[in-house]
Amino acid sequence: MALLELDSVTRRFGGVVALDSVSLAIGEGEIAGLIGPNGAGKTTAFNVVTRLYAPDGGRLSFAGRDLLRVKPHRIVGLGIARTFQNVELFRRMTVLDNVLVGAHSRTGFGGEKEARAEALETLSYLDLAHLARRPATGLPFGTLKRVELARALVSRPRLLLLDEPAGGLNHEEVEELKGLIRRIRQDFSVTVFLVEHHMALVMSVSDRVHVLNFGRKIAEGTPAEVRENPAVVEAYLGA
């Protein structure tokens, strides 16, 4: 059974159909890529899965549970954590506090000590421990993306949604990110669903790639299959 399943999901914004009856399934342990030209609906797909946006039609399930019955703030507790395309950090809070908020769903009142230990551990894992006491604001964009990743990981998700993790990274950092995504899957036994414009990155880390164009799913397959797919080639050349 798939871990995450979208069944004919539609979402409109006024006249724009951001998601047009999209169906896809992601298996446990996979690294899945989601690509498509600007405005294809990739971020909207993440927003629907995390319940920030209600779909106009279709069904969503996670580990066999109907996501449409889950409140937005309960999503992370179910095991779905995410990062944001344009970074949504708590800017005037320290890096450590940002990550501690990520642990909110797992630790009750009185779990502060344990939460702190885990947050620091996660920060070290991502080489951010030296920034723990710094306020998030003022850090470089690439570092902010990493802090967001730490905040998502500390919730110990089963499914990690990454919206353009390579945004703002230079060539070497992107190379490093490839290794990091694979390591995270191993070390946290997590399924990864990844939106990215950096083709070399998606194609090298993904087991399967899903392609959107104007809200429709136009292709799905292994990176090699997708690269050869005429509809995909056309979508990218036509864009």
Added chain:
Amino acid sequence: MSVGFAVRAGAFVLAVGAIALLPRFISDFRALQLGTVAIFFIALLGLNILTGHAGQISLGHGAFMGIGGYTTAVLTSDFGGLSWEMNDLATVPIAGLVAGVVGFLFGFPALRLAGVYLALATFALAVALPSLARSQKLAGITGGSEGIILPRLPPTGDWLYYVCWSFALPMFVLAWLIVRGRLGRAFRAVRESEIAAVSSGISLPLYKTVAFGISAFYAGVAGALLAIPTTAIFPDTYPVALSIILLTGVVVGGLGSLAGMAIGALFIQFIQTDGPQWLQAVLDRVGVDINETAPGVPSVLYGLLLLAVLLTARSGVAGLLARGVSVLTNRIYHRPIKRQATPSRREA
């Protein structure tokens, strides 16, 4: 236990000692004024949790003080059919709870609003309270425009001082515990990014209403304490202006800084009343002649003072002091370091 914690705890102990001893050195009238400062301090602590930490603006906290004050008046007096005639100090926590519950419930409609809209909705509360208290329908409870006489005779300054600070200090510690823990962190997360807060498992309805409830509890306690020296309360004991004064106090003291609320409370008590005279004395000295009896002049002078404070201390007086201290400590503890190139916000 960190150094920062030890320093703060030390400063708190010193402050408690100073507060305990101060009445020996000041007149009873000053003690009365400083007792009122403690009352504003309590109200500002609560408002700061809501506005400074949870990021929800309120222009209606005078109304929550009013609810606290009326609760105490009703419970202590022999007025009307309900004559509980309780001890006034015993009613203070009850007044806090009543205001807190109303604040919590008010949080629900407030959920749909943000920014200016929320400010207006809370302002409506401040406007409505005096009219409600005056209304004939509720006169059986509130005494209408005649108000309610409280049984206690005007207390001495020392009495009020010690009573109010005995409430203020534990409530300061409570506020500090709230703010530094998981709850305060969740409040700040809501303030900084609602989307990220929700995605991290924080329920916006829950945390916003709880923030409203806590801050209204503080306001209720403050309003109840204010009723005691007033000895009688009327619809205008808690006027619309009170709500604005409270918000001003929070901003002057420093949004997010709890200790700064003491400064905000002093500002409310002294600058509001005596500030215009001081400024006028200064202006007289430099040869500017103002007709102080002209209507509105004190308000204009107060406005000028407020502007001056806000312009020099953008993050409140507490922020200004913290910056001053950090400049000094940096001088002392750090050799001048080469400035790192400021990392650009966005490299993308």
